[in-house]
Amino acid sequence: MRLITSLDDVHSLTLDLRRRGTTVSFVPTMGALHEGHLSLVRRAKSEGGALVVSIFVNPTQFGPSEDYSRYPRDLERDCEALARFEPDAIFAPGPADMYPDGFDTHIEPGNVAAKFEGALRPGHFRGVATVVVKLLNLVAPDVAYFGQKDFQQAAVLRRMIDDFNIGTRLMICPTVREHDGLALSSRNAYLSTEDRLAAPVLYRSLNRARELFHAGETRADVLAAAMRTILEAAPRAKVDYAAVVRPDTLEPAAQAAAGCVALVASRVGPARLIDNLILGPPGAPDEELIELAFEAPATSGGHTRP
Ligand code: AMP
Numbered sequence: 001m002r003l004i005t006s007l008d009d010v011h012s013l014t015l016d017l018r019r020r021g022t023t024v025s026f027v028p029t030m031g032a033l034h035e036g037h038l039s040l041v042r043r044a045k046s047e048g049g050a051l052v053v054s055i056f057v058n059p060t061q062f063g064p065s066e067d068y069s070r071y072p073r074d075l076e077r078d079c080e081a082l083a084r085f086e087p088d089a090i091f092a093p094g095p096a097d098m099y100p101d102g103f104d105t106h107i108e109p110g111n112v113a114a115k116f117e118g119a120l121r122p123g124h125f126r127g128v129a130t131v132v133v134k135l136l137n138l139v140a141p142d143v144a145y146f147g148q149k150d151f152q153q154a155a156v157l158r159r160m161i162d163d164f165n166i167g168t169r170l171m172i173c174p175t176v177r178e179h180d181g182l183a184l185s186s187r188n189a190y191l192s193t194e195d196r197l198a199a200p201v202l203y204r205s206l207n208r209a210r211e212l213f214h215a216g217e218t219r220a221d222v223l224a225a226a227m228r229t230i231l232e233a234a235p236r237a238k239v240d241y242a243a244v245v246r247p248d249t250l251e252p253a254a255q256a257a258a259g260c261v262a263l264v265a266s267r268v269g270p271a272r273l274i275d276n277l278i279l280g281p282p283g284a285p286d287e288e289l290i291e292l293a294f295e296a297p298a299t300s301g302g303h304t305r306p
Contacts, residue, residue, distance in 0.1 A: 001079075001082070001083060001086060001087055001088075001089070001090065002088065002089045002273075003079060003089075003090050003092060003199060004089050004090065004091050004092070004095055004235065005091075005092055005094065005097070006093075006097070007093060007098075007138055010052070010093075010138055010139060011093045011138050011139075013088070013089055013140030014050070014054075014089075014138075014139050014140055014141070015084075015140075016053065017050045017088070018140065021141035021161055022049050022114075022278055022288065023047070023049035023050070023078070023138065023142040023165050024048045024049060024050045024051075024140070024141040024142055024143075025044035025045070025047055025050065025051050025052070025138075025141060025143050025144075025145065026043050026044070026051075026053075026054070026135070026139045026141030026143070026144045026145070026168075027040045027044050027051070027052075027054070027144070027145045028054045028055045028056075028132065028135050028144065028146075029053065029054065029055055029056075030055070030056065030057045030058065030071065030077065030186065031055040031056075031057060031072075031073055031074070031078050031092075031186075032071070032073065032074060032078070032170055032186035033055075033077075033078045033081045033082070033187070034175040034176075034184045034185075035176050035184055035188065036077070036087075036147055036149060036175065036183070036184035036185070037043045037083065037147075038082075039147075039173055039174070039176045040145040040147060040173050040282050041053055041082065041085050041087070041143060041145075042085065043171070044143070044171075045085045045086075045291070047088075049086055049142070050087055050088040051085065051086075051087040051092070051234070052064050052085050052088060052089045052090075052091055052139050052141065053085075053088060053089075053090050054090075054091040054093075054135055054139070055075060055078055055090065055091070055092040056093055056098065056126070056131070056135075057071050057073060057095075058092075058127060058131040059095050059099070059127075059270075060099065060106070060123075060126070060127030060128075060130055060131060061123075061124050061125075061127030061128045062124075062127070063122065063123060063124065066121070067187075067190075069278060070112075070114050071186070072085065072186055072189055073087045073241060075092060077269070078090075081171070083275055085150060091135075091138075091139070091275050095271075098131070098134060105130075106126050106127075106129075106130045106305055107126065107128045107129035107130045107133050107160065108126055108129075108193055109126065109146050109156045109160060110159070110246055111124035112152070112155050112156050112159050112248075112249055112250050113126075113129075113152070113156045114187065115152075115250055116152050116241055116250065116263060117207045117244070117264065117274065118152070118156075119267070120241075120265070123249065125152075125156050125248050127152070127158070128153055129156060129157070129160050130158065132160070133160070133164070136166055136168050139265055140167075140168070141168050142168065142173070143168065143169045143170075143171050144168050144169070144170055145171045145173055145176060146170060146171070146172055146173070147172070147173055147174075148172050148173065148174055148175050148184075148276070148278070148286070149175040149176075149183050149184075149185070149274075149275070149276075150274070150289055151247075151263060151276040152250060152263070153249065154170070154172050154294070155193055155247065155249075155250055157170060157250075157289070158170055158294065166170035170256065170294075172294050173242050173290075174286035174287065174290065175276075175286070176181075178200075180200040180201045180203075181201060181204065182199045182200045182202070183197075183202070183203070183273075183275050184194075185269050185273065187272070187273070188271065188273075190269075190270050190271040191268065191269060191270075191271050192218065192238070192269055194236065194269070195236055195268045195270070195271065197264055198234050198237060198266055198268050198269075199231060199234045199271075200257035201237055201266070201268075201274040202230055202231070202264050202266060202268075202274075203275060205226075205227040205228075205230040205242065205264055206227065206262050206264060206275060206276065206277040207232050207277070208227060208230055209223040209224075209226060209227050209244065209262040209277070209279075210224050210262065210277050211281060212226055214282045217256075218255045218256045218257070219255070219256070220243070220244040220245075220253045220254060220255065220260070221256075222254045223244045223256055223262065224242050224244055224262075224281060225242075227242035227254060227262065227264055228242040231264065231266050234266075234268075236268055237266045237267065238266060238267040238268075239264075239265075239266045240265035240267065241263065241264065242263070242264045242266050243262070243263050243264075244260055244261070244263075244279070245260065245261060245263060246260060246261075246263050247260060247261050247278070247292075247293035247294065249258055250263075256279055257279070258280045258281060258292055259278065259279070259280065259289075259292035259293045260275050260279050260293075261276050261277070261278050261279070261293055262276060262279060263266045263275075263276045277283070277293070278290065278292060278293045280292050281304070
């Protein structure tokens with residue numbers, strides 16, 4: 001396992017691997033690794049080929065009043081957590097390597113990034129898209145793994161990869177949760193004991209929407225209102241949004257159908273939490289729901305390099 005900080009070194013390593021005919025799997029993260037991240041690493045590892053994991057707290061995706069400076073960082077612990085997966089490289093560049101003086105070009109995602117997280121965190125997806133393009137150019141992986149947990153991020157990246165003919169396949173992996181349904185997140189570290197008790201309300205609200213959908217309710221506004229009612233009843237929760245939308249554009253779905261996604265965001269104490277569930281047939285496994293939401297072609301089918 002090699003810890004690489006230099007952009008040139010990661011580029012030449014993966015170039016060399018590809019020249020030898022090895023496929024490259026890539027898991028980008030911001031570190032503070034938990035079982036959610038490790039589920040992506042496990043999945044990537046299980047595909048065989050080479051494995052690269054990046055750890056980079058990307059400054060450009062944080063707003064000026066957000067938690068960039070206090071975001072949890074522990075490279076040593078992350079390397080220990082990754083060791084058992086024997087990645088070919090852990091790529092952990094510094095901010096000045098990724099954004100040297102004079103850096104002046106950004107990717108501006110379109111409509112899919114305008115709502116929800118994009119509306120509440122101006123510039124967030126511009127930062128995400130920009131760093132992901134840079135990482136994909138440096139690593140040039142065959143497959144890149146992302147979590148369903150950040151559904152809008154996955155939708156924005158999928159659109160971008162298609163629009164820019166980027167020859168990396170996007171693999172979306174199910175959300176890993178605590179025993180009470182709370183989605184694992186590095187930001188859960190900000191929750192007090194009291195907030196932690198309240199936090200599973202996001203998952204409960206999503207499950208209510210799913211139950212109603214299974215019982216035949218397809219009016220998206222009714223499903224959204226049911227989620228909001230549950231969220232608003234929780235102590236210490238301050239709802240940002242609750243909606244049921246189309247998975248590709250995140251436009252409102254008047255009638256919810258299989259593959260549509262229920263999205264919620266709420267503050268719980270000092271932490272801002274997001275979560276989602278994909279609607280589909282009762283009992284469908286997460287992988288099948290992800291396929292429903294993500295596998296249909298995003299466009300007329302742009303050409304991607306082999
Ligand atoms: P982050 O370090 O927060 O940027 O996350 C890195 C990757 O891990 C992203 O693709 C996230 O969607 C994914 N991820 C974060 N939390 C979870 C989780 N609970 N389950 C599955 N994937 C996750």
